[in-house]
Amino acid sequence: MQLGMIGLGRMGSNMVRRLITGGHHCVAFDVFPDAVAAVVKEGATGTASLPEFVKTLDQPRVVWLMVPAAVVDKTLQELVPLLEAGDIVIDGGNSYYIDDIRRAGELKAEGLHYVDVGTSGGVWGLERGYCMMIGGESPVVSHLDPIFRTLAPPIDSVPSTPGREALGGTAEHGYLHCGPSGAGHFVKMVHNGIEYGIMAAYAEGMAILNHANIGKRHHEVDAETTPLRNPEHYQYDINVRDVAEVWRRGSVISSWLLDLTASALLKDPALAKFSGRVSDSGEGRWTVKAAIDEAVPAPVLTTALFERFYSRGESDFADKLLSALRYEFGGHVEKPAGS
Amino acid sequence: MQLGMIGLGRMGSNMVRRLITGGHHCVAFDVFPDAVAAVVKEGATGTASLPEFVKTLDQPRVVWLMVPAAVVDKTLQELVPLLEAGDIVIDGGNSYYIDDIRRAGELKAEGLHYVDVGTSGGVWGLERGYCMMIGGESPVVSHLDPIFRTLAPPIDSVPSTPGREALGGTAEHGYLHCGPSGAGHFVKMVHNGIEYGIMAAYAEGMAILNHANIGKRHHEVDAETTPLRNPEHYQYDINVRDVAEVWRRGSVISSWLLDLTASALLKDPALAKFSGRVSDSGEGRWTVKAAIDEAVPAPVLTTALFERFYSRGESDFADKLLSALRYEFGGHVEKPAGS
Amino acid sequence: MQLGMIGLGRMGSNMVRRLITGGHHCVAFDVFPDAVAAVVKEGATGTASLPEFVKTLDQPRVVWLMVPAAVVDKTLQELVPLLEAGDIVIDGGNSYYIDDIRRAGELKAEGLHYVDVGTSGGVWGLERGYCMMIGGESPVVSHLDPIFRTLAPPIDSVPSTPGREALGGTAEHGYLHCGPSGAGHFVKMVHNGIEYGIMAAYAEGMAILNHANIGKRHHEVDAETTPLRNPEHYQYDINVRDVAEVWRRGSVISSWLLDLTASALLKDPALAKFSGRVSDSGEGRWTVKAAIDEAVPAPVLTTALFERFYSRGESDFADKLLSALRYEFGGHVEKPAGS
């Protein structure tokens, strides 16, 4: 079927490619003409302005937004006046689900339909297919089924869960209508919260392996420092690159993130080209806020988020206060780095 | 090659089966004669006592212990006097790596070799193959290579990490010599620590999805309770069974533990047959202790461990003290369950 | 000076008493006539309705609301139309500071002034005085200075911070103008977040002392359970009642919350009349949300909040999923309580 794509960054352009390969017709727009030209070469219909984009689409129009969450509302402000009753707008980016609820109401007042789609798969989606979590009105979501089925991974790319075949539904096909407006991004939000937790679990574990030779280092003895009690227990030079690889094979913790860990450590076992300042991009924060509102304890997901804050030096004032307090009550002077 | 297996529980008997299928010869012993009889039916040579077991094995003997960590030392007390110089003892259970270091020294004094093997794969290992992390002397580990290669998953059961082929080594074959005595169980210990973290990440996330309809519940208004500020944001009845399935397909958080999550929720979406008392079996605790000794922050792995303690009601006294304090400073009376 | 108090619960009526004792004139209103009658006996002017209350006050009126956070807006809806330009409304309860910002704007449009006062001191405030954190316009806050000074503890009730005398200001007098609207409740919110953290620190520590005799208990040996490695290290029957008392005297962790801990344990060392279901009342949650918005890591305050959720059984689904996963990958069956 026909789909209009606004936003041809990494994700949007790959989706256009996968849709075209799957036999769909894509009309494309981006504020950067070069991005449009690139997908035109692969079979998309390019447009040079939002009005042209809208005019090129058949009614009821299907418009997929793949733009940064921070500019969705701005894009909608320009787009919505150009649309007509019955048209469908899909937000496939990383919007906060609370914005979806609001936008769905606003668009409904204009006779438009709003569908929120949380999309996972990253730069690998073109090849593997995208996992999609969808929120919106049932008939509208059903209407878009051919799009979702093409974007998602083929059912046989992953072994079936035994017993699942009796159930039917689209989950096995890699996309799921999760509920009314916002439900798609809500589920995607929690997905990313879990992602933070899993990443942190591997990172902490790998760090423990990486420091397993700490008993070989010299430690001075003074009143401030606890000497390592049993240095003979920490004499291991663990090859974390090989450990990541072996865990991929038959272990309980094999996963796609572990595959990527093995790949990253293969390229650069010391990870020397990274400084370790870890960004966080919204969903992790929102997941914790949801947990709090629901009174559901989520210390692992929260701690994983805070670890990213620490990595960026955000605990600076707190740390200084701890040092100041140690000085106040015990006369303890800070030890310089490297000691 | 020939291998003697002591301990024919779930893990030990499955390993015997996999080894026999792979062309090896197994001599088996267990304190329960029925367990011995079961593997004899599948081609193992059964023995009725430890002396008979040792006598049946060719020199240098290869003895694999697959017994609870708590009885390894007791078994060694009986076994070691029966062995002869050059024999090899493998501990394939869940020993603390610190015990490995000690035992390796004790056996070396008797002219024996000790190899520690951390084994992951659980009840699925028979079918999928076991992931093995190995500690000990290099020539001894090399000598046992045929055993490890048979127990491990075949190399083509998992897609290669691109670029890995140039490296060689056994990691791609599902087993890894991690270092001297204890290194195998050290790596396995951290593996399980990570496992706790990943499991907790999924569990917390699923719980947040499961409570996404909390806005539908009635909440009373009093000075003690914070009313949910935006109940309209928590009106979702999420089908966690289907979410687990869809995440298996193309998402960043696909993993074997997610496969099992999907399987568990498929059988019983409400998990009604579980009470939620979660055991922990040593490695999670030891991982945290190692992190502390190494001064490596590991809050996610630690929190995942503590969640299990909470699940068993171990915070009882602390919770009572919090209630008592709230009563002391604010006259706050505890609210009964269900309110 | 004259002050009108709406809300004569525990906190409001005690404040009226302290103000009257301090020479101020209080006009009082509450929906429960008995509450009004009680403070009339102590010298307040009672009123039977909101209109009567407003009429009784001199202009510019000073109205202090001491009602549950959840009914502040409802109270303002009835009160505001009765007030006149220049009147001052103080919210002394536990409002979310974000509501203060909104309300201050709404009241400003009516020519009214809004002051938010976070108040700490609980049931002890009548005797000790209240610690007040204040947000609002400077001239209005200055106008109310006599009220704050009376409600606060006398300066000599706490030893001076050496060097502080040179600074002046009201902080030494137990109240502080923290900034524009919302600043008072913002600081109070963080105060309570800290309170959660401190309470949790004592509770966890006391629990560790309370279980220091765990080595005396019998533990069975099986593959699921880690035996306590050194039971001889956990043979202490610590008297936590006496420990709390001794820590009050010269230790680094002496505090008012420790005083209350000592008091609670003195009355009931086993805390047997508490079940351990710990409420949380908003500020702890909001503190974490603020930390997240600010990208400030706050794992201690967050964990302290989550401990309260755990105490109320809110991790039920997550725990069941962990048990289900352990069953899936390892065939582990849950152990019953008490084992």
Add this chain to the structure above:
Amino acid sequence: MQLGMIGLGRMGSNMVRRLITGGHHCVAFDVFPDAVAAVVKEGATGTASLPEFVKTLDQPRVVWLMVPAAVVDKTLQELVPLLEAGDIVIDGGNSYYIDDIRRAGELKAEGLHYVDVGTSGGVWGLERGYCMMIGGESPVVSHLDPIFRTLAPPIDSVPSTPGREALGGTAEHGYLHCGPSGAGHFVKMVHNGIEYGIMAAYAEGMAILNHANIGKRHHEVDAETTPLRNPEHYQYDINVRDVAEVWRRGSVISSWLLDLTASALLKDPALAKFSGRVSDSGEGRWTVKAAIDEAVPAPVLTTALFERFYSRGESDFADKLLSALRYEFGGHVEKPAGS
């Protein structure tokens, strides 16, 4: 009574001063003759060698060790052969209680008595008195009662816990016999674990206040960064110096550590002379290990420990791995500091 002090650092020399002021007779030894000379000026009997020190003391000798935990065993190796049956050795430093258990056994074999004393009070103890937690044999602890009573704060320096007077005992006098050998340092260990938690609670809270103006900063918009949703909610320039002071006065979180916080922020509101590298000195780590052995959840105390590890950059490898993973799955490039 007579007491011999070995170790005349900050703590040891102050204790000698307090004992002499209290009418006791002190014999002093330190490896630094200047330290001995300093206390001789204040009335102590100085000695120039360990044999002279021992010879100077009357039998049964009372020897108090106030040396770094790491050199206690070395000191005992030299001291014990010089002592005679019935002599008493007190370790007043920060020993691991597990070492106390071992040492008590070793000294008992020589007919000597060993008493472990956990001491809190830091540099303030000379003036305020020391809080002491004591482990050892009851008759020996009773024999030392005059020493403990002098070192501890006077009973009337802290208000009584109401109802406590009926109980008797020494807790009100600032020292407590907590149990057999090791019990003193066990309780002190947990005391310090709690101290870490409380300090972290204040530090996190103060940091949240300190960043309450984050809404004033400009934030760019891109796909990697979550814009602050409501910058208007974070416009506060909070004076943390004054907040610390006001909380000392009537609030629920007043404490000695808060007094020190107010003092530190008074001297230097920006804490500019501290870099924020926070040491940890053993007890915090041991507390967590004890919690794990006891299966008592202690996430607040643990997190407070890990915060110190973070402050020293110990998460470096883990952070790099997170960045590497983000690059692998999403092509996310690290953002430089300051962006």
